[in-house]
Amino acid sequence: MNLVPIFKDLVLVGGGHTHALVLRKWAMNPLPGVRITLISPQALTPYSGMLPGLIAGHYSFEQTHIDLVKLSLWANIRFIQDSVTAIDAASNTLELKNRPATEFDVVSIDIGSTPNQSIEGSAEYTTPVKPISEFYQRWNQIQKHAQQQKIRSLAVVGGGAGSVEVIMAIAFKLKQFNTSIQYHLITAADDILPGYNRTVIKRVKQQLKKYHIEIHSSTRVARLGQNTIYCQNADSIVADEIIWCTQAAGSTWLQQSQIECDDAGFMKVRQTLQSLSYEHIFAAGDIANMVANPRPKAGVYAVRQADTLFHNLRAVLLDKSLLEYRPQDGFLSLLALGEKRATGSKSLFSFSGDWVWRWKSSIDNKFMHQFHQLPVLPMASATMINPALIADAEKTEQHDPLKRCTGCGAKVSASVLQQVLNDVLGIGYYQPQDAVRISNNAEIIYQSVDALNACIDDPWLFGRIAVNHALSDLYAMNLKPESAQLLITLPYAGQSIQKRQLKALLQGISLQLETLQCRFVGGHTSEASELSVGLVVNGILQDKPLFNKQGLNPGDKLVISKPLGTGVILAAAMQDKCDGVIFNQAIHSMLQANDQAARVLSKLNVKACTDVTGFGLLGHLHELCLASACSASLNLNAIPCLPGAEALARKNIKSSLYAQNLKTFAAMQWPDAITQQSRFNLLFDPQTSGGLLAGIPAKTYIELDKSFHQQFYTIGEVLAFDDSLVRIQIQDT
The missing domain is CATH 3.30.1330.10 (PurM-like, N-terminal domain)
Structure with missing residues (x-):
């Protein structure tokens, strides 16, 4: 129960590295009276530093992604999975792609960047490396095509660090499929890795040669066609797959706003990370153009901006002085070489080898560990609202919830x-x-x-x-x-x-x-x-038969329209024990109305029906059986469960109504082989917006087609009542 009134809305757009760190810091030290909302089109956000390792197969998908839903549930913030399409800085409004607009008092933008696809054909015929979530889906398809010997040539356009890491990781992984692929690395620059010292460039070139990757330097792409790269002053290059990893570009919706951006679409920010145009709008990571101290797009800056952004977001809300972010002049750069080797440099020094890979992997895993192993949050100690958060017109009102009128x-x-x-x-x-x-x-x-x-x-x-x-x-x-x-x-x-x-x-x-x-x-x-x-x-009433609870007959087949598990999943989310994918699947189930299910049942001579909600499946089935003076037999293995629900039940996570639902059946005796199964617990799980439970007459059931069984799960049968047996029998066959 939250007794702290909310007076300001802080909205974070994008789940980039800076925002992820800010959320973690805010959860550990919240500001009472401020509500945070995170908006991101992806529920899982990748850590870009581990992308080469993910492509090469050194890391799993889970190791390289931050679960934004789980992070938000842990941090007690609101998460909206959607894309921002416009911002109105004057009215403090964000337009969203799939839902109504949302308002803010302060907003921070950390949406990263995408490769510039202004060259003709690049949007139609290439796969951009960013956003990484979309690239990874295509990468899985590329691997399948390579295994099927459908790829003879693959090109990466771009000569920066990201490009060389990506093409070496691809070559390393596809080599495992015994494929013979010609690789092309295409750059308009005179050489690869501009800005890196000569020793690092030499080592990378040696590795590129080892993987038979041909370098096309001083080669500017003019346009692209189907499987063809047309170059200026050079022959065209044929490639079955073209990866686009060129100079980055910003967001179109930012460029079209009142906020000042550079020609590439990056928001111009001050040393405080505030927009040049508006003091209540911030940006961090790749999307920010640090006007006074320009720096290349690198994750190290995004990570180190977190402390400054965290302080300044609080400061602007409280009308206090802000800090200036001072980016370092140089930084440690480590490049993955496909296999578990890496090279790197810091100032004039360079190094290479297996140990550099282990060093890089240790740094990356340490960063991700803080999101994969979220600590238990301390109980909130400060609940007093800072007066700076309260509008002048409301300062004289009573804001203590315990003293407000009833x-x-x-x-x-x-x-x-x-x-x-x-x-x-x-x-x-x-x-x-x-x-x-x-x-x-x-x-x-x-x-x-x-x-x-x-x-x-x-x-x-x-x-x-x-x-x-x-x-x-x-x-x-x-x-x-x-x-x-x-x-x-x-x-x-x-x-x-x-x-x-x-x-x-x-x-x-x-x-x-x-x-x-x-x-x-x-x-x-x-x-x-x-x-x-x-x-x-x-x-x-419609001109259709009315369903009621008195209509079950022996021989009826019991069917249900939705899987069980919303109760245990919501309970797990409140305890910070639920992954975002599992939570989102429960939300999706609750968003499905029962109108379609009722429409199907009304055509099947159904007489008995109920919805499965707070009393759980057994509670509501028991009501039907009592009302119809009959019994029922359930097949435990046939009862559908939402993904992850059974695993959570196995961890002994239960909704608060579970114990009362179970107590209703204290007199019933089921075999230990049944009651000790985790799925058994879900029979008492209270369902929010659960499905319909109905009895289908036996003759009707025989005639049902495939489409019915795609919408409903058959879980048991109605029996004649026998007072020598339990009212509801449960089997697992």
């Missing part, structure tokens, strides 16, 4: 509410009344109510999940959702933050209601310690 005094202000409703629904859509007419139809109306405390720190996604969870009761009866009223409880916060929170929440709710053709007709808002959403939903 009862009607806990309502969200009318101005905030009306403005958000106008923003989300349009001016005039919602006219306040003391009561509303919930239906314009004469049909019989069924009503249900449900409520959820926020299970994720993303109000837009949470709003959509809350709608799915509440409407599931209507789909479980084969009703058509008609209208919904909301009961929203917002956490204590400053008015601007409260408005943003409510707006994002209502945007998610209204989107999901509109998608499911259910009208929003009103509601109530209040304040409390945490975000929660309740919905009163109304459904009407």
